[in-house]
Amino acid sequence: ELKVEQNPLFLSMQEGKNYTIYCNYSTTSDRLYWYRQDPGKSLESLFVLLSNGAVKQEGRLMASLDTKARLSTLHITAAVHDLSATYFCAVEEGGGADGLTFGKGTHLIIQP
């Protein structure tokens, strides 16, 4: 059974600081996703990582994938309040036949 673990589950940080969210998963995977969810809203796709060593960046967020370590990171640079949200990583196996397995999410609060 595929397990996806995120660390930390809760993070409070100040604007301007850098931090990293970690996502570990238990089996080999075809691809890994990062999603953002604002309170009461649905999930917004941030990144799709398809291969070992993949790195993608959008604004202050950068995601990377190490398939050998079964680890993905989401790095936040010079955080701003608008990035406050819950961030989920999700792993796909079996070509999508088993859907995505999500982590529990990292609840991120960025304070002025």
Next chain:
Amino acid sequence: DTGVSQDPRHKITKRGQNVTFRCDPISEHNRLYWYRQTLGQGPEFLTYFQNEAQLEKSRLLSDRFSAERPKGSFSTLEIQRTEQGDSAMYLCASSLTRTGSENNSPLHFGNGTRLTVT
């Protein structure tokens, strides 16, 4: 592209009643997924369709749960004899997926149907 649409947004029902939720995916997407999300947790996969075929349904939580996608477009999720433990957000997602392609889209999620069973 109007996105994934779910109806209703909220449903309050009494224990033992049946409920049905509707999902309209993005029109060109061939795959449609149902997930359940409870407070403080990530979405939990329930079932998915490729066009009108339901290719995975072993993750449905019990035999009270069923889903259909009769014409390969919209889908319905039905819960029979609801229980208080069924209270959750039910999310629908769709994607365009072609076997062997590296350009498959990520899942696009709807805003969900929040179910409260009293």
